[in-house]
Amino acid sequence: MIRQCFILFGCLALGELTVYLTEIKLPSSIIGMLLLTLFLKLGWVKLKWVKGMSDFLVANLGFFFVPPGVALMLYFDIISAQFWPIAIASIISTILVLVVTGWVHQLMRKIK
Template sequence: MLAFGELVVWLTGVRIPSSIIGMLTLTLLLKLGIIKLRWVKSTSNFLTGNLAFFFIPPGVSLMLYYGLIKSQWIPITVSIIISTILVMASTVWTYKLIRKSNGNHRK
C-alpha cells in the first residue's frame, strides 16, 4: 500500500506524504470491501498500538541539534504552548457553534 502511495506521488507530483495516500487508499478499499477488515486488523492494531516505539530513533537524532535548540529554545517553547492552546480553543468552539446551529435547524 505504501509502495502504491509512493507511485502515486511520483506519477502526479503532488506534495502530499505518500503514507497519507496509502492510508486513504486502505480506508477506501476497506469501505469498498476489496480488502477485508480481518486481513489487516491484527497488523494494524500492532502497528498503531506501538506507534510510540517507532518515534524513538528519530527522537535520538535530536542530539545532533543540541546547539540549535539551545539557541532558539524560547521561540520554540513559547510558540508551541500558545499555538496548542489556540488550536484547542478554536476547534472546540467551532465544533460547538456548528452543532448548536445544526441542532436548531432540526428542531
C-alpha cells in the same frame, strides 16, 4: 499475516506511486493511509484483513519514536539557541488546535 502486510505495504506503494506521478507535496505514507481509509470505506478491503497488523503497529507505536528522539540529540545546540521561538510557537499552535477543535465539535453538535 502476509495478506495484512501486503495490503498495508500495497497502500503505501500506491501512495508512493501517486506522489511520483502527480508530484503532490504530501508524504506518500499519508497518501497511502488515505487510500487505505478509502478502500475500507468502499468495502474493497475488510477491516478483519488488516486488524491484526494494525493493532500490532499501534501497540508498538512508541517504539517508532525512538530513532527521531535520539536524532534530536544531534541538534541540541540549535534547539537551545532557538528555545523561546520553538516554545512559543508550540504553545500558540497547541492553543489554536484546541480552540478550533472545540469550535468544530460545537458546530457539528448543532448540525446534528
